[in-house]
Amino acid sequence: MGSKGYIFGRLVQILITLWIILTMLFFFFRLGLPDPTVALVSEGLSPDDRQIIIERFGLDQPLFTQYFIYLRNVFVGEFGTSFHYKAPISGLIGEKLLNTLVLMIPAVLIAYIIGPLLGVLLTWKRGTKLEMGGITVGLFFRSAPMFWTGMLFVMFFGIYLNWFPTSGMRTLPYEAANFFQKIFTLDFLHHLIMPMMVIVLYYTALPMLIMRNTMLETMGEDFIEFCRARGVSMRKVMYKHAARNALLPVVTQAAVTAGLAVGGQVVVEVVFSWPGLGMEMLNAVRTSDYPLAQATFLLLASMVLAMNLFADILYSKLDPRVVYKRNV
Amino acid sequence: MRKKTTIRVILLSLVLLFFTSLSLASLVPEIELITTTEAYDPIRYEAAFMIAEEWRTLGFRVNVRPMEFSTILAKFYDEQDFDATILGWSGRVERLDPQHFLGTLHGEQTDPGANNPGGYVNPIYDALFEAQSKEFDVNRRRVLVHEMQAIAARDMPVNVLFYRDEVNAYNNTTFANYVIMAGEALYNEWTPLNVVPLTDNKVLTIGTPQEPDNINPLSSTSVWGWKFMRMTYDKLVRLSENVEPIPWAAEEIIPVDDLTVDIILRSGMTFHDGMPVTVQDVKFTFDYYIEKDFAYFRPFYRMIERTDIIGNSRVRFTLKEPYAPFVTVTLTQIPILPKHIWENIENPADLTPAQVPTVGSGPFMFDRYDRGEYKRILTFKDHFAADQINIDAVEYIIYADAEGVFTGLLTGEIDMTAWRLEPGQVPLAERESHITVVSVPDFGYYHLTMNLRREPFDNAVVRKALSHLIDKDTIINVLLQGRGEPGSSVVAPINAFWHNPDIVKYEYNPELARQLLENAGFTWDAQGRIMYPE
Numbered sequence: 001m002g003s004k005g006y007i008f009g010r011l012v013q014i015l016i017t018l019w020i021i022l023t024m025l026f027f028f029f030r031l032g033l034p035d036p037t038v039a040l041v042s043e044g045l046s047p048d049d050r051q052i053i054i055e056r057f058g059l060d061q062p063l064f065t066q067y068f069i070y071l072r073n074v075f076v077g078e079f080g081t082s083f084h085y086k087a088p089i090s091g092l093i094g095e096k097l098l099n100t101l102v103l104m105i106p107a108v109l110i111a112y113i114i115g116p117l118l119g120v121l122l123t124w125k126r127g128t129k130l131e132m133g134g135i136t137v138g139l140f141f142r143s144a145p146m147f148w149t150g151m152l153f154v155m156f157f158g159i160y161l162n163w164f165p166t167s168g169m170r171t172l173p174y175e176a177a178n179f180f181q182k183i184f185t186l187d188f189l190h191h192l193i194m195p196m197m198v199i200v201l202y203y204t205a206l207p208m209l210i211m212r213n214t215m216l217e218t219m220g221e222d223f224i225e226f227c228r229a230r231g232v233s234m235r236k237v238m239y240k241h242a243a244r245n246a247l248l249p250v251v252t253q254a255a256v257t258a259g260l261a262v263g264g265q266v267v268v269e270v271v272f273s274w275p276g277l278g279m280e281m282l283n284a285v286r287t288s289d290y291p292l293a294q295a296t297f298l299l300l301a302s303m304v305l306a307m308n309l310f311a312d313i314l315y316s317k318l319d320p321r322v323v324y325k326r327n328v
Numbered sequence: 329m330r331k332k333t334t335i336r337v338i339l340l341s342l343v344l345l346f347f348t349s350l351s352l353a354s355l356v357p358e359i360e361l362i363t364t365t366e367a368y369d370p371i372r373y374e375a376a377f378m379i380a381e382e383w384r385t386l387g388f389r390v391n392v393r394p395m396e397f398s399t400i401l402a403k404f405y406d407e408q409d410f411d412a413t414i415l416g417w418s419g420r421v422e423r424l425d426p427q428h429f430l431g432t433l434h435g436e437q438t439d440p441g442a443n444n445p446g447g448y449v450n451p452i453y454d455a456l457f458e459a460q461s462k463e464f465d466v467n468r469r470r471v472l473v474h475e476m477q478a479i480a481a482r483d484m485p486v487n488v489l490f491y492r493d494e495v496n497a498y499n500n501t502t503f504a505n506y507v508i509m510a511g512e513a514l515y516n517e518w519t520p521l522n523v524v525p526l527t528d529n530k531v532l533t534i535g536t537p538q539e540p541d542n543i544n545p546l547s548s549t550s551v552w553g554w555k556f557m558r559m560t561y562d563k564l565v566r567l568s569e570n571v572e573p574i575p576w577a578a579e580e581i582i583p584v585d586d587l588t589v590d591i592i593l594r595s596g597m598t599f600h601d602g603m604p605v606t607v608q609d610v611k612f613t614f615d616y617y618i619e620k621d622f623a624y625f626r627p628f629y630r631m632i633e634r635t636d637i638i639g640n641s642r643v644r645f646t647l648k649e650p651y652a653p654f655v656t657v658t659l660t661q662i663p664i665l666p667k668h669i670w671e672n673i674e675n676p677a678d679l680t681p682a683q684v685p686t687v688g689s690g691p692f693m694f695d696r697y698d699r700g701e702y703k704r705i706l707t708f709k710d711h712f713a714a715d716q717i718n719i720d721a722v723e724y725i726i727y728a729d730a731e732g733v734f735t736g737l738l739t740g741e742i743d744m745t746a747w748r749l750e751p752g753q754v755p756l757a758e759r760e761s762h763i764t765v766v767s768v769p770d771f772g773y774y775h776l777t778m779n780l781r782r783e784p785f786d787n788a789v790v791r792k793a794l795s796h797l798i799d800k801d802t803i804i805n806v807l808l809q810g811r812g813e814p815g816s817s818v819v820a821p822i823n824a825f826w827h828n829p830d831i832v833k834y835e836y837n838p839e840l841a842r843q844l845l846e847n848a849g850f851t852w853d854a855q856g857r858i859m860y861p862e
Binding site for chain 1: 542738
C-alpha cells in the first residue's frame with residue numbers, strides 16, 4: 001500500500017471524526033448551555049418578545065430539523081448567523097483566528113525549540129544540580145495554572161515595574177491597513193512579550209521532559225556507544241545522534257499542541273484581554289451563542305485533526321523506519 | 329325517588345363534614361421557595377436559604393428549590409406554577425418611569441406570560457394605575473403614583489428584597505466633574521457632556537468588560553449597544569441626571585389632549601454628514617421603527633397610532649390610548665435616524681457590521697469600532713450642546729473581564745469604569761489615592777413574589793408576618809458586603825421623584841411576626857408546625 005492510499009484512508013477517517021464532532025457539538029451545546037433567549041435578552045423582557053426572538057433564530061423548530069439544517073449549512077461552508085452579534089460568523093472569527101495565531105505560533109515555536117534543547121542539556125548534565133533545578137522549574141510552570149502565572153506577570157511586570165502593557169495587542173488606537181501592518185511593529189512586540197512568555201513557560205516543560213526521558217533510553221543504545229568509540233565529541237553525540245532519534249515523541253506532542261493552540265489559551269487571552277479566538281469562544285458560551293460556539297469549537301477540532309495527520313506524515317521524514325500501511 | 333334523594337343529601341353532608349373537619353385547624357401547607365442556582369447567582373441562592381431558615385422558626389415548612397434560570401422564567405411567568413419565587417427586574421433606563429414597575433402589580437397583567445405572575449388584584453390600585461397612565465401632568469401623576477405604592481405596601485403581594493449598589497470608579501487626576509446618575513452610576517449620557525479635563529489630555533477613556541452586540545439601531549438588544557449609540561444619536565427628549573425629562577432635539581413638548589402630543593423640533597440641527605435634521609426625519613424614524621417592527625422597541629412605540637407633520641417644525645403624535653409615559657419613555661428612547669440614509673434599507677436587521685450606517689445627529693459622532701478592542705466617538709462641533717463639551721473625544725477600551733478593566737484603572741490606561749467593580753476590587757480601589765470610588769443604588773430590584781392564588785399566600789396576615797421575618801440588613805451586609813439598600817417599594821428610593829418614602833416598611837421583627845399570626849388565630853401543633861385558625 002503506497003502512501004497515497006494511506007493518506008486517502010486517513011482523510012476518510014478524519015471526515016467521519018468531524019461528523020461525530022459536529023453532532024456532539026450540536027447536541028452538547030443545546031443540552032449544556034442555558035436557553036439562548038435568556039442570554040440574549042436582559043432579565044425581564046416580556047415573554048411575547050422572547051417568543052419573537054425564538055422564532056427569528058429558528059429555535060422553535062424541532063431539534064432534528066435544526067440539526068439537519070446545521071449539517072447542510074456546514075457542508076456548504078456556511079456557519080450561519082451569530083445569535084449575539086447578529087452577523088455572519090465567517091466574518092466574525094477570521095481576524096480573531098489570526099490574532100490568536102500570532103500569539104500562539106511564536107509561543108509554541110519557542111517552547112518546542114527551547115524545550116528539546118533543554119531536554120538534551122538535562123540528559124547531558126544528568127545527576128547535577130542543574131538537572132534537578134531544570135526539572136523543578138519546568139514542572140513548576142507546567143503545574144501552575146496559566147491564569148495565575150499571568151496575573152502575577154500583570155501585577156509584577158505590568159503594574160509594579162510598568163515594563164509591559166497589561167492588555168490588548170497594540171496601544172489603542174492604532175491604524176493598520178491590514179493584518180501585517182498591525183503586527184509588524186515594535187508596539188505589537190511589546191504587547192506580545194508578556195502573554196507569550198506565560199505560554200512559553202507553560203509549554204516548555206513538556207517537550208523538555210519528553211526529550212529527556214527518550215534521550216535517556218537512546219543513550220543506552222549500541223549506536224551511541226559506537227559513536228563514542230569512534231571518538232565523536234559528546235556535544236555532537238548528544239545533539240546530532242541521540243537527539244535526532246529521541247525527537248519522534250516530541251514531534252507528536254508538538255503537532256497536538258499546535259492544533260490545540262488554535263483555540264488559544266483561553267485563560268491567557270482573558271487575563272491579557274487578547275482579542276483572539278479563545279476569548280470569542282468564551283463569549284459564545286457565555287451568551288449561549290450556539291452557532292458561534294459550534295464554529296469556534298469545530299475550527300479547533302479540525303486543526304487538531306489536521307495537525308495529527310501532519311505529524312504522521314512528518315514521521316516518515318524523521319524516521320525512515322516508519323512505513324505507511326493500513327491496519328492489517 | 330325520595331329515598332335516593334335522601335341518600336344523596338346524607339352522602340353530600342358526610343362529604344362536606346369530612347372536608348370541614350379537615351379544614352378545622354389544618355396545617356399551613358408547605359411552601360416551595362424557588363430561587364436561582366448557586367452558579368447563576370450566589371446571592372439569590374444564599375438569600376433564599378437565609379429567608380427559609382427564618383420562616384421555619386415560626387413553624388412554616390419551607391422547601392428551597394434552586395432551578396435553572398430559564399426554568400424559573402417558564403415556571404414563574406408562563407405557567408405561574410410556584411408558591412414563592414426570588415427573581416429580579418433589571419433597571420433598564422426606561423423603567424425610571426414608574427409605569428413598568430407599577431404595572432407588575434396591575435390586576436390586568438395577571439394572565440400567564442404577563443408581568444404580574446403573583447396574581448395581585450386590587451380594584452383601587454388598578455383604578456389608580458389607569459388614572460396615572462393617562463395623566464400628562466407629572467405632579468398630579470406623582471400623587472397617584474405615591475398612593476399606589478402605599479396601597480401595595482399595605483397589601484404586601486411582593487416583597488422587594490433589596491436594590492444593589494452599582495460601584496464604579498474613576499481616576500481623579502485626569503478628569504473632574506463626573507456625573508453620577510440614578511441606576512447608571514458613572515456611565516451615563518451626561519458624563520461625556522460634563523467632564524472637565526485636568527490635564528492636556530482631552531480624550532475621556534472608558535474601560536468596559538463587554539462590547540455591544542452590534543451598533544445597528546434596528547438590531548441591537550443590549551445595554552452596551554444602546555449606551556454607546558445614545559451618544560451618537562439624538563433623542564427628542566433626554567432624562568436629566570435627576571431623571572426629569574428635558575426637551576433635547578425637541579424644543580418644546582405640547583400635550584394637546586389625552587391622545588395627542590405635539591413636539592416642536594429644534595431648528596438648525598444637522599446630521600454628522602451635514603444634512604439638516606428635519607421633521608421629515610422625525611416622522612420617518614417613528615414610521616420606520618413601527619413598519620420594521622423592532623421587537624426590542626415595541627414597548628416604546630406600540631401606543632402610537634400615527635405621526636403627522638404640521639408645518640415646518642411641528643410633529644404631531646396621535647396615540648391609540650392615553651399614555652402618560654409617552655414623553656418620559658417613548659421620546660427619550662427612540663433615536664432620530666437620518667431619512668436619506670435609512671429609507672433605502674429594506675431589511676435593516678440583516679445588515680452586516682460593515683454595512684450598518686453610523687450617521688446620527690448626536691453630540692458625538694461615530695469614529696471607529698474595532699470589535700473586541702476599541703471604540704471611539706468624536707465631539708460633533710456643530711451640535712447645539714457642543715459649546716458645553718470640554719473634551720474632544722470619548723474612547724472605549726474593551727477588556728476581557730472586570731479584572732482587565734480594574735488593571736486599566738490602576739495603571740492609568742482608562743479614566744473611568746463602565747460597569748460595576750467586583751466586590752473584592754472595591755477595597756483595593758479605595759486604597760489608591762488616584763482613584764475615587766462611587767456607589768449608587770440601582771433602581772432595578774430583587775424581589776420575592778408570592779403566589780396569591782395559593783395557600784398560604786392568599787392570606788394577607790401570612791404575607792405580612794413572613795415579611796417581618798426577612799432580615800434584609802443581614803442579607804445585604806453578608807451577601808452584598810454592604811453594597812445595597814434594603815427594599816421597600818417597586819419604585820426605588822433612588823428614583824426620588826416617583827418614590828414614596830412614607831409607605832409601611834416591614835422591619836425584621838420575629839416577635840411582631842409571631843404576634844400578628846397569634847392575633848389572627850394561628851396556632852402551632854405539638855411538633856411546632858403552624859396551623860390555620862380553627
